[in-house]
Every structure is written in structure tokens, then in C-alpha cells.
Amino acid sequence: MGTNIGGVEVLRVVLPGDEVLQLNADKADISIGPGLRWQENVICATRSGLLKKTSKNLYYVDTHQKRYIPNAKEFVIGIVIKKTGNNYIIDIGASDKATISELVFENSSKKARKELKPGDLIFGQILVANKNIEPELVCIDVFNNLVGIGSLPDGGIMFTLPLHIARLIVNPKNSLLLMIAQKIKFMLLVGFNGRVWVKAQKQKEMVTIMNCLMMLEVMTLEEAKENIYRLHTSNSKNF
Template sequence: MSPKVGGVKILQVVLPGDEVLQFNPDGNRECIFIGPGLRWQENIIFATRSGVLKKTSQNLYYIDNHQKRYIPQKREFVIGIILKKNSDNYIIDIGGSEKAKISLMVFENSSKKTRKEMKPGDIIFGQVLVANKDIEPELVCIDVFDNSVGIGALPEDGIMFSIPLHVARMIVNPDNSFLLTISKRIKFKIVVGFNGRVWLKAPRQSDMLAVMNCLLMLEVMPLKEAEWNVFRMIDSFSVKSRN
């Protein structure tokens, strides 16, 4: 039986070129999704990078490794920083090798008269619409019904910091209760991008620092050990704030 951590099954260690899954075109197939590190070709899914093959409860397969630079993937949600405005687009840093862009018209209720105005340094939460090695990534901040559904410009009264990509994927998994454990002591709002960036807001600065350090524990500790140390970490920042 495959080990399961935070609702994610750990399947096997793979290398580039390894065959991960194979399907019979005439047989019954389960509906699956493939994520970073995998490629579909002629009913076979191959690994494109080395790492640990994992599967979520929603049948999403992906390869997890300690990659530092983000490689944009279509439909992933990311946090970007506005760099400048260029004609009808904003140029955005999403942590990849290439800068991304987003049209001024892909915001909720946006028109030529009411389009969103942002300035360099503003933080934005969007979804990758185009991810191709030959062209720059493109983001969008609305769904197919032209609704923002929680994506768009993020408020200025929060803090943003970075975590490893594998940690970001771990905590956005709906089966992972780590954030719920933290919320038993601290009320906070959080936005996590698949590019390893986190936007966080809490009532007090000490609360934000406590949550940030709880998440950073996942870089050096297994999930269970980090959960055991959550309240100790939060209490340590509560003592510092009183002194």
C-alpha cells in the first residue's frame, strides 16, 4: 500500500523518460489529471523530471521535487508582482525564467472606461491561461463566466513571502489539515500560489510572523512533526509580542 501524507499518495521515485501510466484506448479509463513533471504521449504518461510521483484524492498525478524556479503550468494559480504597464498589458514577475503578462481587460467588470489600474509593486493573484515554452506566460483574473471568483489584486495590508514549491503544493491540497491546525489559535487570511509565493493577513504582526514560521517549518520537517510543533511556535511569538 502506498504511503499517504496530507491526503496525497506517494507512489514511486521516477527519472526523466520513465513510463508512469499506460492506458488501453478500448478499455474503461478513470478520469485523471496530470500536473508538473508529466507528459502525455500516445496513451502513455512519461516523466519529464526526476522526483517523487504523487497522486491526490482528485486523481491529479504530479512529480514533486525540490525545484526552486517555477515553471508555469496552464490552469495553475500564482501570485505575481506588477513590474510595469506595457500598452494594454501589465508585465508581471511570477518567479519563472520569463516575465508573464496580463491584459487590462481580463478583470471582473473591466471595460475601457472601468478597467483595473495597478502600479508597480502591486501584488496580484491570477490563473495561468497560456503556458508555452515558445511564448511568454499569460495570466487571467476571471473565470469563463467573467467572475473574479477570488482572484485579482490583493490588498496592501498583508505580507508576501516565499516557500519551496513542494511546500506550496502540500498546503493547497484540500486533504491537508495543516492550515486548519494553525487556525485553531490564529485567525488569518491566506492566498497560496503554486509558484511558491504566499500572501498572508492577520490581526497582529506577531500573528503573521507566527503563521509564516509555521509554514516555513514544512521545509525542514515532515508534515506530522510540523503539526506537533505548531502550537509551540505560535506560543513563542505570543510571548515575544508581550515582551
């Protein structure tokens, strides 16, 4: 195919078992994402879909799956369910609930622990993702530096998009997001689990942004960009 959409190159259609790449010295700096498996210097597809490549040499298979399958190093938006001992149980939209320790937030210690309550939203990174154990989240790295944001502030709204749409807009240089940013000042967080959190000055601005992004479910990127102007005309008070 070789097309480029929002800074992501669409390579070709792959099926489970298809050989994607042969690793050698020239391709030592690539990364692999969901839908790919490395074995004996060969990268093969584990699911059917579109093979895509980002500008940072990240290869992954994009598929229209409904349920999120956790993968290590992916950023997700989770909902706090409850606290058990020193851990919080987090809903990340997968078949299994994830856990996060109260000590893996920035500047947390045994004397100053992070307090969360049911219903709070967090933005963190998946540290462990294995079919035999529940996923584990973190909000700091090994140097105690912030990874993600942690607990999300009040005043924003969260909504859900199909997983392939979330991966499309996770790129900060996405042309649709840049077009919206010309009209509205906002903060946007996108999880690979399909959850999106947005915060703007006004409630109607946040709803407008949500509607703009939801257009991608039934339109191409270019069609959605064209219809932003129609949305601007019908909701001129929002911009």
C-alpha cells in the same frame, strides 16, 4: 510507497521517460500536472522526483526544483512590474515575465479598466504556458466569472517557500493549516510558484503563521505540527 501526506498520496519515485499510466476507459477522468506528459494514450515522466496523486485524481511529479516553470491552469502570485500598452508585465518567479491584460479582471471593460501600480500583488491563473512565448495570466474565465482574486488587498504579507512545500500546503485540508486555524483567523493564498500571501488581524499573527509554514523546510509535516505547540508557548501573545 503508497503513503498519504496531507491528503496527497505518494506513489513512487520516477525518472524522465518512465511510463506512469496507460490511459483507458477506466482512467478517463484523471488529470496530469507538472512533470508529466501525455502521448499516444501513455503518460510518461519528464523529470525525476516523487509521483503523487491527489484526491481529485490529479497526478504530478514533485521535485525540489528552485526555479518555477509555468504550467497552464496553475494559480500563481505575481508582482506587477510595469504597464505596457493594455498589458501589465508581471514577475511570477519564472525565467520569463508574464503578461496580463487590463481587461481580464472581473467587471473590467474598456470604460472601466483595472488600474494597477508597480509593486501590487495579484493572484491569477496561467492561461498560456509555452516555452516559445511568455506566460499569460487571467483573473476571469470565459463566462467573466472570477478566477482567483485578482489584485490582493493591502495589509497582508508575502513570503516565499520551496516549490514542493507550496504544493504541500495548497491543499486547504492540510492538517498543519487546520491546526493553525484553531488559534488564528487568517486568509491564506498559495501560488504554485512558491509564493504565499497571508492576512490576519495583527502583524505578529501573520509573522507567526509564516514561521509555522517555514518549519516545513526542515521538518516533516508531523514534526512541524508537534512544534506548533512550542511556538504557541514562546509566542503566547500571538495567539
